[in-house]
Amino acid sequence: MPRDRTLAAGAVGLVAVALLVAAAVPGVLADPTDDGPTRPGPVRIAETSIAPGTVSGQTTVLHVQTRLDHRGNPTPNVSVRFRATDAESGFVAATETVDVGTLDEDGETLVQTNLTVEREGGYxxxxxxxxxxxxVGSGGKTVSGLExxxxxxxxxxxxxxxxxxxxAVSFSVASVSQNRTTLDLAATLTNRGDSGSENLRVTVVLRQADSNIVAARSEAQVGTIRPGRTETVETQVTVPSEYNYYIDAVLWKDGVVVDTARSAANLDPTERISVNETEREVELRVEDFSGSDDERPRAEGTEAQTVSTSAPGFGVGAAVAALLSLALVARRWGR
Structure with a gap:
Protein backbone atom coordinates (compact mmCIF):
# COMPACT_ATOMS: atom_id res chain seq x y z
CA MET A 1 0.00 0.00 0.00
CA PRO A 2 2.74 2.52 0.75
CA ARG A 3 3.99 1.90 -2.76
CA ASP A 4 0.59 2.66 -4.30
CA ARG A 5 0.32 5.78 -2.25
CA THR A 6 3.72 6.89 -3.43
CA LEU A 7 2.84 6.38 -7.11
CA ALA A 8 -0.46 8.23 -6.67
CA ALA A 9 1.26 11.11 -4.97
CA GLY A 10 3.85 11.26 -7.77
CA ALA A 11 1.10 11.34 -10.45
CA VAL A 12 -0.70 14.12 -8.65
CA GLY A 13 2.55 16.05 -8.42
CA LEU A 14 3.19 15.67 -12.15
CA VAL A 15 -0.30 16.93 -12.97
CA ALA A 16 0.17 19.88 -10.65
CA VAL A 17 3.50 20.79 -12.25
CA ALA A 18 1.98 20.55 -15.74
CA LEU A 19 -0.86 22.81 -14.74
CA LEU A 20 1.56 25.33 -13.24
CA VAL A 21 3.71 25.33 -16.42
CA ALA A 22 0.63 25.71 -18.64
CA ALA A 23 -0.50 28.69 -16.59
CA ALA A 24 2.92 30.33 -16.58
CA VAL A 25 3.71 29.79 -20.33
CA PRO A 26 0.66 30.13 -22.65
CA GLY A 27 0.72 27.95 -25.71
CA VAL A 28 2.75 25.13 -24.20
CA LEU A 29 -0.28 22.90 -24.35
CA ALA A 30 -1.22 23.46 -28.02
CA ASP A 31 -4.46 22.38 -29.61
CA PRO A 32 -3.66 19.30 -31.70
CA THR A 33 -6.11 20.57 -34.37
CA ASP A 34 -4.31 23.95 -34.67
CA ASP A 35 -2.59 24.34 -38.10
CA GLY A 36 -0.74 27.53 -37.20
CA PRO A 37 -1.48 31.17 -38.21
CA THR A 38 -4.53 31.75 -40.45
CA ARG A 39 -3.51 32.16 -44.09
CA PRO A 40 -5.20 35.19 -45.80
CA GLY A 41 -7.54 34.49 -48.67
CA PRO A 42 -6.64 35.35 -52.29
CA VAL A 43 -7.52 38.75 -53.81
CA ARG A 44 -7.65 39.55 -57.52
CA ILE A 45 -8.87 42.35 -59.80
CA ALA A 46 -12.13 41.26 -61.41
CA GLU A 47 -12.89 44.37 -63.46
CA THR A 48 -11.66 47.94 -64.12
CA SER A 49 -13.73 50.69 -65.75
CA ILE A 50 -12.93 54.31 -66.63
CA ALA A 51 -15.35 57.18 -67.23
CA PRO A 52 -14.75 60.90 -67.86
CA GLY A 53 -15.58 63.28 -65.05
CA THR A 54 -15.22 67.05 -64.90
CA VAL A 55 -13.64 68.44 -68.09
CA SER A 56 -11.98 71.85 -68.22
CA GLY A 57 -10.09 73.58 -71.00
CA GLN A 58 -6.74 72.11 -69.94
CA THR A 59 -7.44 69.04 -67.79
CA THR A 60 -9.96 66.25 -67.37
CA VAL A 61 -10.88 64.05 -64.42
CA LEU A 62 -10.94 60.29 -65.03
CA HIS A 63 -13.26 58.37 -62.71
CA VAL A 64 -11.65 54.93 -62.21
CA GLN A 65 -13.51 51.98 -60.65
CA THR A 66 -11.97 48.59 -59.78
CA ARG A 67 -13.75 45.55 -58.38
CA LEU A 68 -11.71 43.27 -56.10
CA ASP A 69 -12.71 39.60 -55.91
CA HIS A 70 -11.96 38.03 -52.50
CA ARG A 71 -12.42 34.40 -51.42
CA GLY A 72 -11.54 32.34 -48.32
CA ASN A 73 -10.06 33.60 -45.09
CA PRO A 74 -10.04 37.28 -44.14
CA THR A 75 -7.32 39.33 -45.86
CA PRO A 76 -6.07 42.31 -43.84
CA ASN A 77 -4.21 45.50 -44.85
CA VAL A 78 -5.41 45.63 -48.48
CA SER A 79 -4.79 48.77 -50.59
CA VAL A 80 -5.08 49.67 -54.28
CA ARG A 81 -2.77 52.06 -56.13
CA PHE A 82 -4.17 53.79 -59.23
CA ARG A 83 -1.69 55.27 -61.71
CA ALA A 84 -2.07 57.17 -65.02
CA THR A 85 0.93 56.91 -67.38
CA ASP A 86 1.25 58.97 -70.57
CA ALA A 87 0.83 56.55 -73.49
CA GLU A 88 3.40 58.40 -75.64
CA SER A 89 6.14 59.51 -73.23
CA GLY A 90 5.71 56.92 -70.48
CA PHE A 91 5.75 59.62 -67.80
CA VAL A 92 3.57 59.14 -64.73
CA ALA A 93 0.84 61.80 -64.89
CA ALA A 94 -1.15 61.03 -61.72
CA THR A 95 -1.14 58.56 -58.80
CA GLU A 96 -3.71 57.85 -56.08
CA THR A 97 -3.72 55.13 -53.38
CA VAL A 98 -6.91 53.90 -51.67
CA ASP A 99 -6.80 51.96 -48.39
CA VAL A 100 -9.36 49.15 -48.47
CA GLY A 101 -8.67 47.60 -45.05
CA THR A 102 -9.65 43.99 -44.30
CA LEU A 103 -11.59 41.86 -46.78
CA ASP A 104 -13.43 39.26 -44.70
CA GLU A 105 -16.35 38.28 -46.92
CA ASP A 106 -16.49 36.29 -50.13
CA GLY A 107 -17.45 38.36 -53.15
CA GLU A 108 -16.51 41.61 -54.92
CA THR A 109 -15.63 44.95 -53.34
CA LEU A 110 -15.82 48.23 -55.28
CA VAL A 111 -12.77 50.53 -55.02
CA GLN A 112 -12.82 53.89 -56.86
CA THR A 113 -10.88 57.13 -57.18
CA ASN A 114 -10.37 60.15 -59.48
CA LEU A 115 -7.25 60.88 -61.54
CA THR A 116 -6.72 64.37 -63.01
CA VAL A 117 -4.71 64.43 -66.26
CA GLU A 118 -4.06 66.79 -69.18
CA ARG A 119 -6.89 66.90 -71.75
CA GLU A 120 -4.81 65.60 -74.64
CA GLY A 121 -3.43 62.35 -76.02
CA GLY A 122 -3.92 59.05 -74.22
CA TYR A 123 -3.02 57.32 -70.95
CA VAL A 136 -0.57 40.59 -55.18
CA GLY A 137 -2.23 41.60 -58.48
CA SER A 138 -2.61 44.29 -61.14
CA GLY A 139 -4.60 45.23 -64.23
CA GLY A 140 -5.51 48.22 -66.35
CA LYS A 141 -6.87 49.80 -69.49
CA THR A 142 -5.85 52.45 -72.04
CA VAL A 143 -7.79 55.62 -72.88
CA SER A 144 -7.07 57.90 -75.85
CA GLY A 145 -8.39 60.94 -77.69
CA LEU A 146 -9.03 63.01 -74.56
CA GLU A 147 -8.79 66.21 -76.60
CA ALA A 168 -28.11 75.64 -91.17
CA VAL A 169 -27.80 79.06 -92.86
CA SER A 170 -30.03 80.44 -95.62
CA PHE A 171 -30.67 83.86 -97.17
CA SER A 172 -33.13 85.80 -99.30
CA VAL A 173 -32.87 89.14 -101.10
CA ALA A 174 -34.80 91.80 -99.24
CA SER A 175 -34.03 94.76 -101.52
CA VAL A 176 -31.60 96.10 -104.14
CA SER A 177 -30.61 99.77 -104.32
CA GLN A 178 -28.08 100.91 -106.93
CA ASN A 179 -25.06 98.63 -106.33
CA ARG A 180 -26.07 97.51 -102.79
CA THR A 181 -28.10 94.41 -101.93
CA THR A 182 -29.84 93.80 -98.60
CA LEU A 183 -30.04 90.16 -97.51
CA ASP A 184 -32.32 88.55 -94.94
CA LEU A 185 -30.29 85.82 -93.19
CA ALA A 186 -31.77 82.91 -91.24
CA ALA A 187 -29.81 80.51 -88.98
CA THR A 188 -31.65 77.31 -88.00
CA LEU A 189 -30.91 75.83 -84.56
CA THR A 190 -32.09 72.60 -82.91
CA ASN A 191 -32.14 71.74 -79.21
CA ARG A 192 -31.11 68.08 -78.97
CA GLY A 193 -31.13 67.99 -75.16
CA ASP A 194 -33.69 67.43 -72.43
CA SER A 195 -33.88 70.98 -71.05
CA GLY A 196 -34.37 74.50 -72.37
CA SER A 197 -31.54 76.33 -74.09
CA GLU A 198 -29.11 78.62 -72.31
CA ASN A 199 -28.16 82.24 -73.08
CA LEU A 200 -26.85 81.95 -76.65
CA ARG A 201 -26.17 84.30 -79.56
CA VAL A 202 -25.38 83.94 -83.26
CA THR A 203 -22.93 86.08 -85.23
CA VAL A 204 -22.93 86.11 -89.04
CA VAL A 205 -19.98 87.26 -91.18
CA LEU A 206 -20.09 87.67 -94.99
CA ARG A 207 -16.74 87.44 -96.81
CA GLN A 208 -16.26 88.18 -100.49
CA ALA A 209 -15.39 84.79 -101.98
CA ASP A 210 -12.28 85.82 -103.95
CA SER A 211 -10.57 88.27 -101.61
CA ASN A 212 -11.75 87.16 -98.15
CA ILE A 213 -12.77 90.78 -97.48
CA VAL A 214 -15.37 91.07 -94.74
CA ALA A 215 -18.27 92.80 -96.45
CA ALA A 216 -20.72 92.73 -93.53
CA ARG A 217 -21.32 91.24 -90.11
CA SER A 218 -24.35 91.02 -87.84
CA GLU A 219 -25.42 89.51 -84.50
CA ALA A 220 -28.68 88.14 -83.11
CA GLN A 221 -29.69 86.81 -79.70
CA VAL A 222 -31.15 83.30 -79.44
CA GLY A 223 -34.34 82.93 -77.45
CA THR A 224 -35.28 79.90 -75.39
CA ILE A 225 -35.51 76.73 -77.48
CA ARG A 226 -37.51 73.92 -75.91
CA PRO A 227 -36.13 70.35 -75.87
CA GLY A 228 -36.37 68.68 -79.27
CA ARG A 229 -37.52 71.89 -80.97
CA THR A 230 -36.04 73.77 -83.93
CA GLU A 231 -36.06 77.56 -84.15
CA THR A 232 -34.84 80.13 -86.67
CA VAL A 233 -32.77 83.19 -85.76
CA GLU A 234 -33.01 86.02 -88.30
CA THR A 235 -30.86 89.06 -89.04
CA GLN A 236 -30.16 91.41 -91.98
CA VAL A 237 -27.05 92.70 -93.76
CA THR A 238 -26.26 94.91 -96.77
CA VAL A 239 -23.42 94.09 -99.18
CA PRO A 240 -22.18 95.23 -102.64
CA SER A 241 -24.13 93.66 -105.49
CA GLU A 242 -22.83 91.30 -108.18
CA TYR A 243 -20.34 89.48 -105.95
CA ASN A 244 -20.35 86.05 -104.37
CA TYR A 245 -20.02 85.61 -100.62
CA TYR A 246 -19.32 82.97 -98.01
CA ILE A 247 -21.69 83.22 -95.05
CA ASP A 248 -20.07 82.09 -91.79
CA ALA A 249 -22.41 81.63 -88.83
CA VAL A 250 -21.03 81.14 -85.31
CA LEU A 251 -22.99 80.03 -82.24
CA TRP A 252 -21.68 81.50 -78.98
CA LYS A 253 -22.28 80.59 -75.34
CA ASP A 254 -20.92 83.08 -72.81
CA GLY A 255 -18.03 84.05 -75.09
CA VAL A 256 -17.23 80.47 -76.15
CA VAL A 257 -17.70 79.15 -79.70
CA VAL A 258 -19.88 76.02 -79.45
CA ASP A 259 -20.84 75.45 -83.11
CA THR A 260 -20.23 76.85 -86.60
CA ALA A 261 -21.86 76.61 -90.03
CA ARG A 262 -21.08 77.93 -93.53
CA SER A 263 -23.15 78.70 -96.61
CA ALA A 264 -22.72 80.63 -99.87
CA ALA A 265 -24.57 83.59 -101.37
CA ASN A 266 -24.27 83.87 -105.17
CA LEU A 267 -25.02 87.45 -106.23
CA ASP A 268 -22.79 87.36 -109.32
CA PRO A 269 -24.96 86.25 -112.27
CA THR A 270 -21.95 85.07 -114.31
CA GLU A 271 -20.59 82.44 -111.92
CA ARG A 272 -21.51 80.49 -108.82
CA ILE A 273 -19.63 79.21 -105.78
CA SER A 274 -20.27 76.57 -103.15
CA VAL A 275 -18.88 76.09 -99.67
CA ASN A 276 -16.32 73.60 -101.09
CA GLU A 277 -14.81 76.04 -103.60
CA THR A 278 -12.12 78.44 -102.44
CA GLU A 279 -9.98 79.41 -105.47
CA ARG A 280 -10.93 81.25 -108.66
CA GLU A 281 -9.60 84.16 -110.76
CA VAL A 282 -12.05 87.03 -111.21
CA GLU A 283 -11.85 90.79 -111.35
CA LEU A 284 -12.19 92.45 -107.96
CA ARG A 285 -13.08 96.09 -107.47
CA VAL A 286 -12.13 96.92 -103.92
CA GLU A 287 -13.83 100.31 -104.10
CA ASP A 288 -17.18 98.52 -104.20
CA PHE A 289 -16.52 97.40 -100.63
CA SER A 290 -15.60 100.83 -99.28
CA GLY A 291 -18.06 102.79 -97.16
CA SER A 292 -18.19 104.90 -94.06
CA ASP A 293 -15.73 104.38 -91.23
CA ASP A 294 -18.34 102.34 -89.36
CA GLU A 295 -19.32 100.20 -92.34
CA ARG A 296 -16.00 99.86 -94.17
CA PRO A 297 -15.11 96.14 -94.43
CA ARG A 298 -11.73 94.81 -93.40
CA ALA A 299 -9.49 92.46 -95.37
CA GLU A 300 -8.50 89.27 -93.62
CA GLY A 301 -5.70 86.98 -94.74
CA THR A 302 -4.81 89.01 -97.88
CA GLU A 303 -1.27 89.05 -99.25
CA ALA A 304 0.60 91.84 -100.95
CA GLN A 305 1.36 91.28 -104.63
CA THR A 306 4.15 92.79 -106.73
CA VAL A 307 4.17 93.08 -110.52
CA SER A 308 7.35 93.40 -112.59
CA THR A 309 7.33 94.56 -116.22
CA SER A 310 9.96 94.24 -118.97
CA ALA A 311 10.10 95.21 -122.66
CA PRO A 312 11.59 93.07 -125.45
CA GLY A 313 14.61 94.33 -127.52
CA PHE A 314 18.32 95.22 -127.10
CA GLY A 315 19.78 97.14 -124.25
CA VAL A 316 22.18 100.15 -124.40
CA GLY A 317 25.32 97.97 -124.32
CA ALA A 318 24.14 96.00 -127.35
CA ALA A 319 23.54 99.19 -129.36
CA VAL A 320 27.10 100.55 -128.66
CA ALA A 321 28.67 97.26 -129.69
CA ALA A 322 26.72 97.33 -132.97
CA LEU A 323 27.97 100.87 -133.80
CA LEU A 324 31.62 99.92 -133.17
CA SER A 325 31.28 96.91 -135.45
CA LEU A 326 29.90 99.05 -138.30
CA ALA A 327 32.79 101.53 -137.94
CA LEU A 328 35.41 98.77 -138.20
CA VAL A 329 33.78 97.34 -141.33
CA ALA A 330 33.64 100.76 -143.05
CA ARG A 331 37.35 101.42 -142.31
CA ARG A 332 38.38 98.05 -143.77
CA TRP A 333 36.45 98.67 -146.98
CA GLY A 334 37.99 102.16 -147.24
CA ARG A 335 41.47 100.67 -147.51
Whole structure:
Protein backbone atom coordinates (compact mmCIF):
# COMPACT_ATOMS: atom_id res chain seq x y z
CA MET A 1 0.00 0.00 0.00
CA PRO A 2 2.74 2.52 0.75
CA ARG A 3 3.99 1.90 -2.76
CA ASP A 4 0.59 2.66 -4.30
CA ARG A 5 0.32 5.78 -2.25
CA THR A 6 3.72 6.89 -3.43
CA LEU A 7 2.84 6.38 -7.11
CA ALA A 8 -0.46 8.23 -6.67
CA ALA A 9 1.26 11.11 -4.97
CA GLY A 10 3.85 11.26 -7.77
CA ALA A 11 1.10 11.34 -10.45
CA VAL A 12 -0.70 14.12 -8.65
CA GLY A 13 2.55 16.05 -8.42
CA LEU A 14 3.19 15.67 -12.15
CA VAL A 15 -0.30 16.93 -12.97
CA ALA A 16 0.17 19.88 -10.65
CA VAL A 17 3.50 20.79 -12.25
CA ALA A 18 1.98 20.55 -15.74
CA LEU A 19 -0.86 22.81 -14.74
CA LEU A 20 1.56 25.33 -13.24
CA VAL A 21 3.71 25.33 -16.42
CA ALA A 22 0.63 25.71 -18.64
CA ALA A 23 -0.50 28.69 -16.59
CA ALA A 24 2.92 30.33 -16.58
CA VAL A 25 3.71 29.79 -20.33
CA PRO A 26 0.66 30.13 -22.65
CA GLY A 27 0.72 27.95 -25.71
CA VAL A 28 2.75 25.13 -24.20
CA LEU A 29 -0.28 22.90 -24.35
CA ALA A 30 -1.22 23.46 -28.02
CA ASP A 31 -4.46 22.38 -29.61
CA PRO A 32 -3.66 19.30 -31.70
CA THR A 33 -6.11 20.57 -34.37
CA ASP A 34 -4.31 23.95 -34.67
CA ASP A 35 -2.59 24.34 -38.10
CA GLY A 36 -0.74 27.53 -37.20
CA PRO A 37 -1.48 31.17 -38.21
CA THR A 38 -4.53 31.75 -40.45
CA ARG A 39 -3.51 32.16 -44.09
CA PRO A 40 -5.20 35.19 -45.80
CA GLY A 41 -7.54 34.49 -48.67
CA PRO A 42 -6.64 35.35 -52.29
CA VAL A 43 -7.52 38.75 -53.81
CA ARG A 44 -7.65 39.55 -57.52
CA ILE A 45 -8.87 42.35 -59.80
CA ALA A 46 -12.13 41.26 -61.41
CA GLU A 47 -12.89 44.37 -63.46
CA THR A 48 -11.66 47.94 -64.12
CA SER A 49 -13.73 50.69 -65.75
CA ILE A 50 -12.93 54.31 -66.63
CA ALA A 51 -15.35 57.18 -67.23
CA PRO A 52 -14.75 60.90 -67.86
CA GLY A 53 -15.58 63.28 -65.05
CA THR A 54 -15.22 67.05 -64.90
CA VAL A 55 -13.64 68.44 -68.09
CA SER A 56 -11.98 71.85 -68.22
CA GLY A 57 -10.09 73.58 -71.00
CA GLN A 58 -6.74 72.11 -69.94
CA THR A 59 -7.44 69.04 -67.79
CA THR A 60 -9.96 66.25 -67.37
CA VAL A 61 -10.88 64.05 -64.42
CA LEU A 62 -10.94 60.29 -65.03
CA HIS A 63 -13.26 58.37 -62.71
CA VAL A 64 -11.65 54.93 -62.21
CA GLN A 65 -13.51 51.98 -60.65
CA THR A 66 -11.97 48.59 -59.78
CA ARG A 67 -13.75 45.55 -58.38
CA LEU A 68 -11.71 43.27 -56.10
CA ASP A 69 -12.71 39.60 -55.91
CA HIS A 70 -11.96 38.03 -52.50
CA ARG A 71 -12.42 34.40 -51.42
CA GLY A 72 -11.54 32.34 -48.32
CA ASN A 73 -10.06 33.60 -45.09
CA PRO A 74 -10.04 37.28 -44.14
CA THR A 75 -7.32 39.33 -45.86
CA PRO A 76 -6.07 42.31 -43.84
CA ASN A 77 -4.21 45.50 -44.85
CA VAL A 78 -5.41 45.63 -48.48
CA SER A 79 -4.79 48.77 -50.59
CA VAL A 80 -5.08 49.67 -54.28
CA ARG A 81 -2.77 52.06 -56.13
CA PHE A 82 -4.17 53.79 -59.23
CA ARG A 83 -1.69 55.27 -61.71
CA ALA A 84 -2.07 57.17 -65.02
CA THR A 85 0.93 56.91 -67.38
CA ASP A 86 1.25 58.97 -70.57
CA ALA A 87 0.83 56.55 -73.49
CA GLU A 88 3.40 58.40 -75.64
CA SER A 89 6.14 59.51 -73.23
CA GLY A 90 5.71 56.92 -70.48
CA PHE A 91 5.75 59.62 -67.80
CA VAL A 92 3.57 59.14 -64.73
CA ALA A 93 0.84 61.80 -64.89
CA ALA A 94 -1.15 61.03 -61.72
CA THR A 95 -1.14 58.56 -58.80
CA GLU A 96 -3.71 57.85 -56.08
CA THR A 97 -3.72 55.13 -53.38
CA VAL A 98 -6.91 53.90 -51.67
CA ASP A 99 -6.80 51.96 -48.39
CA VAL A 100 -9.36 49.15 -48.47
CA GLY A 101 -8.67 47.60 -45.05
CA THR A 102 -9.65 43.99 -44.30
CA LEU A 103 -11.59 41.86 -46.78
CA ASP A 104 -13.43 39.26 -44.70
CA GLU A 105 -16.35 38.28 -46.92
CA ASP A 106 -16.49 36.29 -50.13
CA GLY A 107 -17.45 38.36 -53.15
CA GLU A 108 -16.51 41.61 -54.92
CA THR A 109 -15.63 44.95 -53.34
CA LEU A 110 -15.82 48.23 -55.28
CA VAL A 111 -12.77 50.53 -55.02
CA GLN A 112 -12.82 53.89 -56.86
CA THR A 113 -10.88 57.13 -57.18
CA ASN A 114 -10.37 60.15 -59.48
CA LEU A 115 -7.25 60.88 -61.54
CA THR A 116 -6.72 64.37 -63.01
CA VAL A 117 -4.71 64.43 -66.26
CA GLU A 118 -4.06 66.79 -69.18
CA ARG A 119 -6.89 66.90 -71.75
CA GLU A 120 -4.81 65.60 -74.64
CA GLY A 121 -3.43 62.35 -76.02
CA GLY A 122 -3.92 59.05 -74.22
CA TYR A 123 -3.02 57.32 -70.95
CA UNK A 124 -2.49 53.82 -69.54
CA UNK A 125 -4.56 53.48 -66.35
CA UNK A 126 -3.24 50.76 -64.01
CA UNK A 127 -4.66 49.41 -60.74
CA UNK A 128 -2.28 47.48 -58.46
CA UNK A 129 -3.45 45.53 -55.36
CA UNK A 130 -1.20 45.36 -52.27
CA UNK A 131 -1.52 43.18 -49.14
CA UNK A 132 0.67 44.23 -46.22
CA UNK A 133 2.69 46.27 -48.72
CA UNK A 134 3.24 43.29 -51.03
CA UNK A 135 1.98 43.37 -54.61
CA VAL A 136 -0.57 40.59 -55.18
CA GLY A 137 -2.23 41.60 -58.48
CA SER A 138 -2.61 44.29 -61.14
CA GLY A 139 -4.60 45.23 -64.23
CA GLY A 140 -5.51 48.22 -66.35
CA LYS A 141 -6.87 49.80 -69.49
CA THR A 142 -5.85 52.45 -72.04
CA VAL A 143 -7.79 55.62 -72.88
CA SER A 144 -7.07 57.90 -75.85
CA GLY A 145 -8.39 60.94 -77.69
CA LEU A 146 -9.03 63.01 -74.56
CA GLU A 147 -8.79 66.21 -76.60
CA UNK A 148 -12.18 65.32 -78.10
CA UNK A 149 -13.89 65.76 -74.71
CA UNK A 150 -15.95 68.96 -74.59
CA UNK A 151 -15.12 71.28 -71.67
CA UNK A 152 -17.90 72.11 -69.24
CA UNK A 153 -18.00 75.76 -70.30
CA UNK A 154 -18.59 74.83 -73.96
CA UNK A 155 -21.30 72.22 -73.48
CA UNK A 156 -24.74 72.92 -74.87
CA UNK A 157 -27.49 70.83 -76.40
CA UNK A 158 -28.21 73.46 -79.06
CA UNK A 159 -26.50 73.43 -82.46
CA UNK A 160 -27.00 74.25 -86.11
CA UNK A 161 -29.18 71.87 -88.09
CA UNK A 162 -27.53 69.54 -90.59
CA UNK A 163 -30.10 68.67 -93.22
CA UNK A 164 -30.36 69.23 -96.96
CA UNK A 165 -34.04 70.14 -96.56
CA UNK A 166 -33.35 72.48 -93.66
CA UNK A 167 -29.94 74.17 -94.14
CA ALA A 168 -28.11 75.64 -91.17
CA VAL A 169 -27.80 79.06 -92.86
CA SER A 170 -30.03 80.44 -95.62
CA PHE A 171 -30.67 83.86 -97.17
CA SER A 172 -33.13 85.80 -99.30
CA VAL A 173 -32.87 89.14 -101.10
CA ALA A 174 -34.80 91.80 -99.24
CA SER A 175 -34.03 94.76 -101.52
CA VAL A 176 -31.60 96.10 -104.14
CA SER A 177 -30.61 99.77 -104.32
CA GLN A 178 -28.08 100.91 -106.93
CA ASN A 179 -25.06 98.63 -106.33
CA ARG A 180 -26.07 97.51 -102.79
CA THR A 181 -28.10 94.41 -101.93
CA THR A 182 -29.84 93.80 -98.60
CA LEU A 183 -30.04 90.16 -97.51
CA ASP A 184 -32.32 88.55 -94.94
CA LEU A 185 -30.29 85.82 -93.19
CA ALA A 186 -31.77 82.91 -91.24
CA ALA A 187 -29.81 80.51 -88.98
CA THR A 188 -31.65 77.31 -88.00
CA LEU A 189 -30.91 75.83 -84.56
CA THR A 190 -32.09 72.60 -82.91
CA ASN A 191 -32.14 71.74 -79.21
CA ARG A 192 -31.11 68.08 -78.97
CA GLY A 193 -31.13 67.99 -75.16
CA ASP A 194 -33.69 67.43 -72.43
CA SER A 195 -33.88 70.98 -71.05
CA GLY A 196 -34.37 74.50 -72.37
CA SER A 197 -31.54 76.33 -74.09
CA GLU A 198 -29.11 78.62 -72.31
CA ASN A 199 -28.16 82.24 -73.08
CA LEU A 200 -26.85 81.95 -76.65
CA ARG A 201 -26.17 84.30 -79.56
CA VAL A 202 -25.38 83.94 -83.26
CA THR A 203 -22.93 86.08 -85.23
CA VAL A 204 -22.93 86.11 -89.04
CA VAL A 205 -19.98 87.26 -91.18
CA LEU A 206 -20.09 87.67 -94.99
CA ARG A 207 -16.74 87.44 -96.81
CA GLN A 208 -16.26 88.18 -100.49
CA ALA A 209 -15.39 84.79 -101.98
CA ASP A 210 -12.28 85.82 -103.95
CA SER A 211 -10.57 88.27 -101.61
CA ASN A 212 -11.75 87.16 -98.15
CA ILE A 213 -12.77 90.78 -97.48
CA VAL A 214 -15.37 91.07 -94.74
CA ALA A 215 -18.27 92.80 -96.45
CA ALA A 216 -20.72 92.73 -93.53
CA ARG A 217 -21.32 91.24 -90.11
CA SER A 218 -24.35 91.02 -87.84
CA GLU A 219 -25.42 89.51 -84.50
CA ALA A 220 -28.68 88.14 -83.11
CA GLN A 221 -29.69 86.81 -79.70
CA VAL A 222 -31.15 83.30 -79.44
CA GLY A 223 -34.34 82.93 -77.45
CA THR A 224 -35.28 79.90 -75.39
CA ILE A 225 -35.51 76.73 -77.48
CA ARG A 226 -37.51 73.92 -75.91
CA PRO A 227 -36.13 70.35 -75.87
CA GLY A 228 -36.37 68.68 -79.27
CA ARG A 229 -37.52 71.89 -80.97
CA THR A 230 -36.04 73.77 -83.93
CA GLU A 231 -36.06 77.56 -84.15
CA THR A 232 -34.84 80.13 -86.67
CA VAL A 233 -32.77 83.19 -85.76
CA GLU A 234 -33.01 86.02 -88.30
CA THR A 235 -30.86 89.06 -89.04
CA GLN A 236 -30.16 91.41 -91.98
CA VAL A 237 -27.05 92.70 -93.76
CA THR A 238 -26.26 94.91 -96.77
CA VAL A 239 -23.42 94.09 -99.18
CA PRO A 240 -22.18 95.23 -102.64
CA SER A 241 -24.13 93.66 -105.49
CA GLU A 242 -22.83 91.30 -108.18
CA TYR A 243 -20.34 89.48 -105.95
CA ASN A 244 -20.35 86.05 -104.37
CA TYR A 245 -20.02 85.61 -100.62
CA TYR A 246 -19.32 82.97 -98.01
CA ILE A 247 -21.69 83.22 -95.05
CA ASP A 248 -20.07 82.09 -91.79
CA ALA A 249 -22.41 81.63 -88.83
CA VAL A 250 -21.03 81.14 -85.31
CA LEU A 251 -22.99 80.03 -82.24
CA TRP A 252 -21.68 81.50 -78.98
CA LYS A 253 -22.28 80.59 -75.34
CA ASP A 254 -20.92 83.08 -72.81
CA GLY A 255 -18.03 84.05 -75.09
CA VAL A 256 -17.23 80.47 -76.15
CA VAL A 257 -17.70 79.15 -79.70
CA VAL A 258 -19.88 76.02 -79.45
CA ASP A 259 -20.84 75.45 -83.11
CA THR A 260 -20.23 76.85 -86.60
CA ALA A 261 -21.86 76.61 -90.03
CA ARG A 262 -21.08 77.93 -93.53
CA SER A 263 -23.15 78.70 -96.61
CA ALA A 264 -22.72 80.63 -99.87
CA ALA A 265 -24.57 83.59 -101.37
CA ASN A 266 -24.27 83.87 -105.17
CA LEU A 267 -25.02 87.45 -106.23
CA ASP A 268 -22.79 87.36 -109.32
CA PRO A 269 -24.96 86.25 -112.27
CA THR A 270 -21.95 85.07 -114.31
CA GLU A 271 -20.59 82.44 -111.92
CA ARG A 272 -21.51 80.49 -108.82
CA ILE A 273 -19.63 79.21 -105.78
CA SER A 274 -20.27 76.57 -103.15
CA VAL A 275 -18.88 76.09 -99.67
CA ASN A 276 -16.32 73.60 -101.09
CA GLU A 277 -14.81 76.04 -103.60
CA THR A 278 -12.12 78.44 -102.44
CA GLU A 279 -9.98 79.41 -105.47
CA ARG A 280 -10.93 81.25 -108.66
CA GLU A 281 -9.60 84.16 -110.76
CA VAL A 282 -12.05 87.03 -111.21
CA GLU A 283 -11.85 90.79 -111.35
CA LEU A 284 -12.19 92.45 -107.96
CA ARG A 285 -13.08 96.09 -107.47
CA VAL A 286 -12.13 96.92 -103.92
CA GLU A 287 -13.83 100.31 -104.10
CA ASP A 288 -17.18 98.52 -104.20
CA PHE A 289 -16.52 97.40 -100.63
CA SER A 290 -15.60 100.83 -99.28
CA GLY A 291 -18.06 102.79 -97.16
CA SER A 292 -18.19 104.90 -94.06
CA ASP A 293 -15.73 104.38 -91.23
CA ASP A 294 -18.34 102.34 -89.36
CA GLU A 295 -19.32 100.20 -92.34
CA ARG A 296 -16.00 99.86 -94.17
CA PRO A 297 -15.11 96.14 -94.43
CA ARG A 298 -11.73 94.81 -93.40
CA ALA A 299 -9.49 92.46 -95.37
CA GLU A 300 -8.50 89.27 -93.62
CA GLY A 301 -5.70 86.98 -94.74
CA THR A 302 -4.81 89.01 -97.88
CA GLU A 303 -1.27 89.05 -99.25
CA ALA A 304 0.60 91.84 -100.95
CA GLN A 305 1.36 91.28 -104.63
CA THR A 306 4.15 92.79 -106.73
CA VAL A 307 4.17 93.08 -110.52
CA SER A 308 7.35 93.40 -112.59
CA THR A 309 7.33 94.56 -116.22
CA SER A 310 9.96 94.24 -118.97
CA ALA A 311 10.10 95.21 -122.66
CA PRO A 312 11.59 93.07 -125.45
CA GLY A 313 14.61 94.33 -127.52
CA PHE A 314 18.32 95.22 -127.10
CA GLY A 315 19.78 97.14 -124.25
CA VAL A 316 22.18 100.15 -124.40
CA GLY A 317 25.32 97.97 -124.32
CA ALA A 318 24.14 96.00 -127.35
CA ALA A 319 23.54 99.19 -129.36
CA VAL A 320 27.10 100.55 -128.66
CA ALA A 321 28.67 97.26 -129.69
CA ALA A 322 26.72 97.33 -132.97
CA LEU A 323 27.97 100.87 -133.80
CA LEU A 324 31.62 99.92 -133.17
CA SER A 325 31.28 96.91 -135.45
CA LEU A 326 29.90 99.05 -138.30
CA ALA A 327 32.79 101.53 -137.94
CA LEU A 328 35.41 98.77 -138.20
CA VAL A 329 33.78 97.34 -141.33
CA ALA A 330 33.64 100.76 -143.05
CA ARG A 331 37.35 101.42 -142.31
CA ARG A 332 38.38 98.05 -143.77
CA TRP A 333 36.45 98.67 -146.98
CA GLY A 334 37.99 102.16 -147.24
CA ARG A 335 41.47 100.67 -147.51
Missing amino acids: RIEATVFRDGER ALTPEYARTSVGFTDSAALP
